[in-house]
Amino acid sequence: MRHGVGTKKLGRTSGHRQAMFRNILMGLFKAQRITTTLDKAKEVRPLAERIVTWGKKDSLHARRMVYRYLPDHVLVKRVFENVAPKFIDRSGGYTRILKLGVRRGDGAEEAILEFVDFTYKAKEKKDAKKKAAKK
Numbered sequence: 001m002r003h004g005v006g007t008k009k010l011g012r013t014s015g016h017r018q019a020m021f022r023n024i025l026m027g028l029f030k031a032q033r034i035t036t037t038l039d040k041a042k043e044v045r046p047l048a049e050r051i052v053t054w055g056k057k058d059s060l061h062a063r064r065m066v067y068r069y070l071p072d073h074v075l076v077k078r079v080f081e082n083v084a085p086k087f088i089d090r091s092g093g094y095t096r097i098l099k100l101g102v103r104r105g106d107g108a109e110e111a112i113l114e115f116v117d118f119t120y121k122a123k124e125k126k127d128a129k130k131k132a133a134k135k
Contacts, residue, residue, distance in 0.1 A: 008043055021047060022069060024113075029075050029083065033114035041097050041113040048113070052094045055084025086117050 010017060024044045027034045029051075036044075051069055054062040058080055066076050087094050093116065100110040 008039060010039060010043065022071070025051065025069055026072060026075060028113060028115075029070060029079060032083075032118045033112060033120070035100070035110060035112050037103075038097070038099060038109040038111040041111045044113060045095050045097065048095050049092065051079060052084055052087055053092075055079040056088060058084075083115070086115075090116075 010020075012020065020040070021044055024034060024036060024040060025047060028044070028048055047069060051066055054065050063076060063080065066079055070076050070079065096114060096116055098112040098114070100112060102108065103110050
């Protein structure tokens with residue numbers, strides 16, 4: 001029986017799994033949105049929520065706890081200065097998971113993990129005429 005077992009192994013060793021989660025978290029805090037498989041998104045979501053909660057308590061201990069998951073000084077600074085202040089009035093639920101459907105290559109279910117306040121900005125398409133005019 002699997003009473004109280006809360007995490008999926010995802011077919012990886014514990015060190016590989018931790019490194020993968022760290023990379024996903026770094027991508028999430030860099031871009032505010034990341035596309036991954038549904039199972040990975042469900043496993044990373046509590047870690048991202050915990051990091052934002054630590055970011056709301058701006059203390060030395062909180063910064064050290066965030067460094068455990070994000071070993072990049074620039075990202076830790078971004079968590080405490082940009083991401084966490086947006087959620088001061090919110091007591092939880094900082095991220096959302098949007099299902100995309102199955103991946104064509106292997107049939108894995110894909111999902112988008114993003115912050116709740118994230119607004120998608122489409123890239124502007126440059127016209128061929130503008131390029132030709134610049135040349």
